[in-house]
Amino acid sequence: MKHNKLGWVLILLLILPIAAGAQEEDERLDGGYFSLIDRSTGDVVTMTARHLDPGDTYISGDNREYRVEAIDGDRVLIDCLGEVELPIVSVMTPGYLTQLLAQGSDDGPVGVYHTHSAESYVPTSGTESKDTGDIYQVGKSFQQALEQVGLRVLRSDNNHNPHDGGAYVRSRRTVKELLQQGAVALFDVHRDAVPPEVYRTTVNGEQMTKVRLVVGRQNPNRWANLEYAKRIKAVADKELPGIIEGIFHAKGNYNQDIGPRMMLLEMGAHTTSLEEAQKSAWAFARIIPAAAGFTPAARPGAARQLGGAGLRAVAWVLFLTFLAGIGFVALNVGSLEEFKARLRQFFSREMANALGPLRRKKSGEDDE
Numbered sequence: 359m360k361h362n363k364l365g366w367v368l369i370l371l372l373i374l375p376i377a378a379g380a381q382e383e384d385e386r387l388d389g390g391y392f393s394l395i396d397r398s399t400g401d402v403v404t405m406t407a408r409h410l411d412p413g414d415t416y417i418s419g420d421n422r423e424y425r426v427e428a429i430d431g432d433r434v435l436i437d438c439l440g441e442v443e444l445p446i447v448s449v450m451t452p453g454y455l456t457q458l459l460a461q462g463s464d465d466g467p468v469g470v471y472h473t474h475s476a477e478s479y480v481p482t483s484g485t486e487s488k489d490t491g492d493i494y495q496v497g498k499s500f501q502q503a504l505e506q507v508g509l510r511v512l513r514s515d516n517n518h519n520p521h522d523g524g525a526y527v528r529s530r531r532t533v534k535e536l537l538q539q540g541a542v543a544l545f546d547v548h549r550d551a552v553p554p555e556v557y558r559t560t561v562n563g564e565q566m567t568k569v570r571l572v573v574g575r576q577n578p579n580r581w582a583n584l585e586y587a588k589r590i591k592a593v594a595d596k597e598l599p600g601i602i603e604g605i606f607h608a609k610g611n612y613n614q615d616i617g618p619r620m621m622l623l624e625m626g627a628h629t630t631s632l633e634e635a636q637k638s639a640w641a642f643a644r645i646i647p648a649a650a651g652f653t654p655a656a657r658p659g660a661a662r663q664l665g666g667a668g669l670r671a672v673a674w675v676l677f678l679t680f681l682a683g684i685g686f687v688a689l690n691v692g693s694l695e696e697f698k699a700r701l702r703q704f705f706s707r708e709m710a711n712a713l714g715p716l717r718r719k720k721s722g723e724d725d726e
Contacts, residue, residue: 384408384612385407385409385474386408389551390432391405391407391551391553392405392406392408392410392432394406394424394426395434395435395436396437396438397435398438403436404556404603404604406550406552406570406606407551407552408550408606409609410434410606411429411609412427412428412429414607414608414609415606416605416606416607417442417588417591417604417605419568419600421441421442421444422440422441423440423441424439425439442588444588444591445588446592447592447593448648465510465542466540466542467509467512467539467540467542468511468512468542468543468646468650469512469513469539469544470500470501470504470513470547471513471516471529471533471536471544471545471546472514472547472548473518473526473528473529473548473613474521474525474548475489475493475516475518475525476488476489476493476519477492477548478492478493478628478632479549479626479628479630480629481629481630482631482632483632486551489517489519490517492632493549495632495636496547496625496636497513499640500640500643501513502640503639503641503644504646507643507644507646507647509647509652512539512540512541514535516531516532516535518532526612529546530613530616533613533620543620543646544617545622546613546622547623547625547639548622548623548624549624549625549626549627549635550624550628551629556627557570557626557627558630558634559600561600561638564637564641565634565637566601566634566641567635567638568600568601568626568638569594569601569602569623569625569638569642570602570604570605570606570623570624571587571621571624572606572608573605573621574608574609574610574611574614574622575607575608575610577611577612577615578615579614579615579618579620580614582619583614583618583620583621584605586618586619586621587621589649589650590602590645593645593648594642594645598642598644601638601641601642603624623642625638625639625642626638
């Protein structure tokens with residue numbers, strides 16, 4: 359009898375995770391989508407193909423929080439709870455220039471994978487789904503962009519097809535593999551299935567897609583991951599206004615029970631193009647170091663190979679230093695000749711301080 363009971367316990371332990379994953383069918387597969395409607399105004403706040411439940415919440419692009427109250431067919435009725443106060447995240451620290459020019463980082467790698475491996479973009483591929491979906495190309499662009507800002511990246515090409523309730527059970531193995539390899543943050547990259555106007559946007563003159571963040575409510579790390587999502591949005595609102603479509607705190611697990619700093623990303627919809635999503639991935643990666651608390655340190659040799667974002671940041675810091683120097687000197691001189699002399703002295707000292715770490719690094723390499 360004892361053996362029988364032990365056998366049943368073991369069977370239950372095996373079945374429960376699978377059953378939990380089987381309930382994880384998070385999106386509609388009938389080609390339809392839901393409209394979230396503010397009950398007080400009748401306005402459509404957003405749209406999603408994601409299944410929602412009463413009690414789920416949504417933080418919109420303008421930082422208003424809504425709670426799902428009822429589901430009426432394709433209509434999700436929501437109430438506005440007020441404006442959300444996002445955390446204050448420092449983006450430009452005093453040592454930012456030095457960090458950009460530094461070598462190496464103590465932060466662990468970032469993991470990128472795709473639970474819904476078939477997801478594709480109709481304008482690009484003519485289909486919304488194929489065995490190896492376009493979403494892998496978005497993940498690759500995201501990896502390259504993260505590496506350009508100085509992060510180490512582990513990207514998994516594991517395929518978790520079909521797109522069904524068991525996909526999250528299959529991708530759970532990938533999550534554990536990435537964590538075993540040392541990943542300290544994971545991004546599960548998806549795309550939505552709604553009309554293009556929900557996600558299409560222009561950021562800094564470039565047409566791209568918005569990014570939606572999804573945090574599961576059915577896991578013990580829900581509050582840590584929700585705070586992480588808010589940090590990402592706080593940085594994005596400063597650096598790339600308009601790129602975040604919103605944050606869903608929705609039913610589901612999404613394998614986020616395994617740890618904090620686990621995020622599901624919706625990069626556009628099946629009605630937007632692959633190119634738009636890739637542009638978004640490149641832009642979005644720039645905000646991850648500050649949001650996750652990573653040091654945006656360049657890899658060996660990257661001080662000579664800074665990307666466009668890094669070069670703009672360096673140029674901006676130097677420009678501000680230049681203006682500050684002129685203002686400081688102008689207020690403390692009595693003649694034009696003294697002004698010129700003080701200006702030369704100021705910038706020789708400040709540039710030496712800024713570039714000192716890089717020169718010491720170079721000197722150390724030469725000694726070796």
